[in-house]
Amino acid sequence: MRESQSLAAEPHGPPVAEEFEREPVPPRALKGAKSFWGMYAGEHAAGTEFMIGPLFLLAGVSLYDIVLGLLLGNFLAVLSWRYLCAPIAVHARLTLYYQLEKIAGTGLVKIYNLANGILFCFLAGAMITVSATAVGVPFGLPMPSFDAIYPESVAFVVAVLVVGAVIAVVAGFGYDTVSRFANVAVPWMVLVFFACGVVALKELGVDSWAGLVAVWTESIDFAQGNGGGVQTMGFWSVVLFAWFCNSAMHLGMSDLSIFRYAKKASYGWATAGGMYVGHYMAWIAAAFMLAAQIKVAQSAVPLPGPMAYHVTGVAGIICVIIAGWTTANPTIYRAGLAFQGIFPRSSRLSMTLLAGAVATAAAVFPALAFKLLGFVGLYGTILAPVGGIIFADWYLARAAGVEQFPAARTGEKYNLAVLFAWLLPVGVALWLITMHGVTTWYFPLPAWIACAALYLLFRKWTAPAAARP
Amino acid sequence: MKTLLKILSALALAIVLVAPFLYLAGALSMAPLQAWLLGATIVWFVCAPPWLWKGNS
Numbered sequence: 001m002r003e004s005q006s007l008a009a010e011p012h013g014p015p016v017a018e019e020f021e022r023e024p025v026p027p028r029a030l031k032g033a034k035s036f037w038g039m040y041a042g043e044h045a046a047g048t049e050f051m052i053g054p055l056f057l058l059a060g061v062s063l064y065d066i067v068l069g070l071l072l073g074n075f076l077a078v079l080s081w082r083y084l085c086a087p088i089a090v091h092a093r094l095t096l097y098y099q100l101e102k103i104a105g106t107g108l109v110k111i112y113n114l115a116n117g118i119l120f121c122f123l124a125g126a127m128i129t130v131s132a133t134a135v136g137v138p139f140g141l142p143m144p145s146f147d148a149i150y151p152e153s154v155a156f157v158v159a160v161l162v163v164g165a166v167i168a169v170v171a172g173f174g175y176d177t178v179s180r181f182a183n184v185a186v187p188w189m190v191l192v193f194f195a196c197g198v199v200a201l202k203e204l205g206v207d208s209w210a211g212l213v214a215v216w217t218e219s220i221d222f223a224q225g226n227g228g229g230v231q232t233m234g235f236w237s238v239v240l241f242a243w244f245c246n247s248a249m250h251l252g253m254s255d256l257s258i259f260r261y262a263k264k265a266s267y268g269w270a271t272a273g274g275m276y277v278g279h280y281m282a283w284i285a286a287a288f289m290l291a292a293q294i295k296v297a298q299s300a301v302p303l304p305g306p307m308a309y310h311v312t313g314v315a316g317i318i319c320v321i322i323a324g325w326t327t328a329n330p331t332i333y334r335a336g337l338a339f340q341g342i343f344p345r346s347s348r349l350s351m352t353l354l355a356g357a358v359a360t361a362a363a364v365f366p367a368l369a370f371k372l373l374g375f376v377g378l379y380g381t382i383l384a385p386v387g388g389i390i391f392a393d394w395y396l397a398r399a400a401g402v403e404q405f406p407a408a409r410t411g412e413k414y415n416l417a418v419l420f421a422w423l424l425p426v427g428v429a430l431w432l433i434t435m436h437g438v439t440t441w442y443f444p445l446p447a448w449i450a451c452a453a454l455y456l457l458f459r460k461w462t463a464p465a466a467a468r469p
Numbered sequence: 470m471k472t473l474l475k476i477l478s479a480l481a482l483a484i485v486l487v488a489p490f491l492y493l494a495g496a497l498s499m500a501p502l503q504a505w506l507l508g509a510t511i512v513w514f515v516c517a518p519p520w521l522w523k524g525n526s
Contacts, residue, residue, distance in 0.1 A: 181518075183522075192485060195489040202492055314503065314507045315507045316506075318510060
């Protein structure tokens with residue numbers, strides 16, 4: 001997902017180089033800890049952070065639950081990177097794709113690529129929507145309402161199409177330039193996120209924790225009485241969301257591609273930079289922005305552009321645009337790479353533009369951004385379980401009497417044990433989500449465990465005798 | 470020249486960090502705060518790329 005030539009160069013996800021794609025990273029290419037701290041802090045200062053914090057408020061999360069739930073959930077995410085993903089990465093030093101190919105077979109990796117590419121497109125779509133809300137502020141464009149599923153104004157659609165086209169074309173032609181620009185922007189961007197929170201706090205007009213809790217509760221009451229819905233998220237729901245919103249990266253082992261460059265597994269702690277800057281400070285700051293908007297403008301619509309403009313002026317608009325752009329750029333690029341993995345004869349440019357077109361089409365629908373919490377949970381539910389197979393293959397296979405890297409040994413293109421071990425838990429999860437309305441971020445861990453166990457079971461049953469260890 | 474650009478860049482970041490606290494303390498009103506933030510943003514994007522861009526390569 002994020003094959004890197006230079007970790008330090010590409011904080012927002014480094015998929016540029018196809019270096020060491022099919023071989024372990026050699027010692028001379030390893031990176032120091034500083035590269036990882038910088039990369040993760042930058043990568044998680046994304047445009048979508050401006051959406052997630054306000055969505056907590058709209059979901060009725062209490063201030064205590066946000067402050068403590070995010071503290072714990074982000075810590076669990078860091079532990080997952082540190083103790084599940086990084087140790088395998090620094091021993092195998094392979095990309096996720098190659099390691100999975102050795103287990104699942106070349107054909108099955110293409111199916112994973114397809115799922116990955118499509119989900120990346122939707123994620124990038126949300127980022128484009130976020131940027132479009134900022135572009136719309138100076139032009140006075142009508143913004144979508146919170147309960148909007150379909151686009152509500154031609155002008156906003158045009159803004160989305162223009163922003164999406166620019167991002168897609170730049171991702172196709174100038175990915176490296178944008179990723180360097182992102183590196184330049186990150187220190188400033190993180191401070192503007194912080195500034196948004198401080199200014200919003202002042203706007204709330206409170207001088208004590210009790211006062212803040214009272215204003216926060218009033219904001220929830222206002223929001224839920226004005227189309228914000230009545231859904232509530234409690235402490236554990238916040239914990240699980242924070243833990244699993246990037247589960248495709250840690251439980252799902254996508255960041256094997258990153259940590260294969262680490263000298264030591266302890267570099268996994270560097271993910272704390274991303275979690276506590278982007279998924280703690282930025283989410284809380286963004287939530288305060290919505291509370292301030294509710295208090296001052298009596299509006300509970302969580303549009304990042306107008307919210308940031310309200311507290312930090314033009315600098316805030318620039319921040320939302322850059323945060324959305326610099327994270328949508330590598331996301332579209334990665335989606336293009338994933339599609340190219342399915343159609344190897346196609347050019348990278350054409351696949352990147354295709355991914356950009358899909359992302360832009362998705363961005364036209366504001367519901368994608370407004371339902372971001374559910375979407376990132378779904379993203380983890382579908383992709384994270386694959387990491388369970390990698391974990392089982394790495395740590396448990398021999399003890400369970402199953403050969404390690406079976407597809408690499410037998411040459412099979414579709415390891416059916418992998419396919420069914422992945423599809424069954426994900427299928428059950430999707431059924432519970434769609435038919436019974438169960439919250440999406442409850443599923444990545446159970447599906448991951450089930451996937452790992454089922455894989456060992458199925459493989460033990462189906463492996464040819466010659467392939468057994 | 471590079472040293473000057475680094476100093477100005479650091480100054481810009483310092484303004485983005487400090488100005489909101491001045492606003493919080495009531496020492497700065499909203500319009501000047503937003504002007505300072507915009508000014509610091511411009512300074513950052515003018516002064517940081519010449520030395521930070523190269524370091525990315």
